[in-house]
Amino acid sequence: MGKSFAVIGDPIDHSLSPNIHSAAFRELNLDSSYIAYRIPIGELAEGIEGLKKIKITGFNVTIPHKIEMMKYLDKIDESCSLIGAVNTVTNTDGSLKGYNTDMDGFLDPLKKRKIMIPNKKVLLLGAGGAARAIVAGLAKEKAQNITIANRTLENAEKLSEFAKEIGVDSKPIKIEDVKNSAKDYDFIVNATSIGLKNEQSPISLEGINGKTVVYDIVYLPMNTDFIKKAKDEGATIIYGYEMLLGQAIRAFEIWHCIEAPYNAMKKALLGGF
Numbered sequence: 001m002g003k004s005f006a007v008i009g010d011p012i013d014h015s016l017s018p019n020i021h022s023a024a025f026r027e028l029n030l031d032s033s034y035i036a037y038r039i040p041i042g043e044l045a046e047g048i049e050g051l052k053k054i055k056i057t058g059f060n061v062t063i064p065h066k067i068e069m070m071k072y073l074d075k076i077d078e079s080c081s082l083i084g085a086v087n088t089v090t091n092t093d094g095s096l097k098g099y100n101t102d103m104d105g106f107l108d109p110l111k112k113r114k115i116m117i118p119n120k121k122v123l124l125l126g127a128g129g130a131a132r133a134i135v136a137g138l139a140k141e142k143a144q145n146i147t148i149a150n151r152t153l154e155n156a157e158k159l160s161e162f163a164k165e166i167g168v169d170s171k172p173i174k175i176e177d178v179k180n181s182a183k184d185y186d187f188i189v190n191a192t193s194i195g196l197k198n199e200q201s202p203i204s205l206e207g208i209n210g211k212t213v214v215y216d217i218v219y220l221p222m223n224t225d226f227i228k229k230a231k232d233e234g235a236t237i238i239y240g241y242e243m244l245l246g247q248a249i250r251a252f253e254i255w256h257c258i259e260a261p262y263n264a265m266k267k268a269l270l271g272g273f
């Protein structure tokens with residue numbers, strides 16, 4: 001019998017995950033299918049029962065269920081317990097194991113470009129769920145320090161405490177206090193949702209240069225104002241779609257235990273834009 005996979009969340013109809021995984025199945029001639037399944041907030045328990053009934057092999061989890069899904073897991077991978085949120089699940093005879101592939105997904109494009117993280121001074125914009133996975137990744141790769149700039153200072157403070165607990169020096173600031181300090185950092189990441197609606201870059205990027213790495217995790221539009229301003233200064237750019245692709249590749253490899261077809265998956269993702 002073929003294997004079945006899904007992504008659960010709400011809203012879910014614009015998810016690119018079905019395109020990415022289906023392209024991989026076609027490329028490798030796998031007898032598998034992948035669907036988007038809308039589960040509204042408050043209906044997660046019933047939704048999961050339904051997935052178990054159809055003997056789903058694995059599923060991805062997205063907004064708004066990434067944290068609540070933790071309650072329904074029988075086993076928890078270290079990536080998942082560290083971050084406190086789950087985005088990838090395997091189902092073995094009704095036993096669910098959770099993983100978080102956002103951290104490896106974030107690091108993947110840095111590794112591909114051979115960008116070294118140790119000794120880097122990082123400015124991280126945002127302190128939500130994605131920012132937490134990024135802090136875990138940067139700590140794992142031994143960044144020198146992370147300044148966390150956020151609209152709500154309290155959230156930046158909490159994330160900064162988490163960074164210190166897992167071994168990386170960190171300080172919280174309000175995002176408007178970044179002012180003209182972008183040039184003092186080696187690596188600048190946007191992990192806020194600013195850009196999704198074509199908003200202006202949340203900070204000025206004046207004074208950065210070709211040595212500065214600028215990474216926007218917002219993937220739609222591909223060229224956010226933040227990315228455009230970084231390009232104007234000649235910085236090294238990493239796009240949000242690369243993280244999206246990285247987390248999908250890691251999920252594919254957890255489920256199928258074979259190497260993911262990177263190019264076919266990338267083509268499917270970019271075709272969806």
Ligand SMILES: NC(=O)c1ccc[n+]([C@@H]2O[C@H](COP(=O)([O-])OP(=O)(O)OC[C@H]3O[C@@H](n4cnc5c(N)ncnc54)[C@H](OP(=O)(O)O)[C@@H]3O)[C@@H](O)[C@H]2O)c1
Nearest residue numbers: 126127128129130131151152155191192193217240243244
């Ligand atoms: N490329 C990928 O694979 C990938 C993976 C995950 C997420 N993402 C993207 O990353 C973004 C964040 O996701 P998330 O899951 O971390 O969301 P989240 O937990 O809701 O966090 C949102 C963050 O954005 C900030 N923010 C929201 N609206 C803002 C505004 N108008 N002005 C200033 N700051 C604002 C929030 O600040 P406050 O603390 O002040 O509310 C918070 O820091 C989303 O756009 C998502 O699509 C991309």
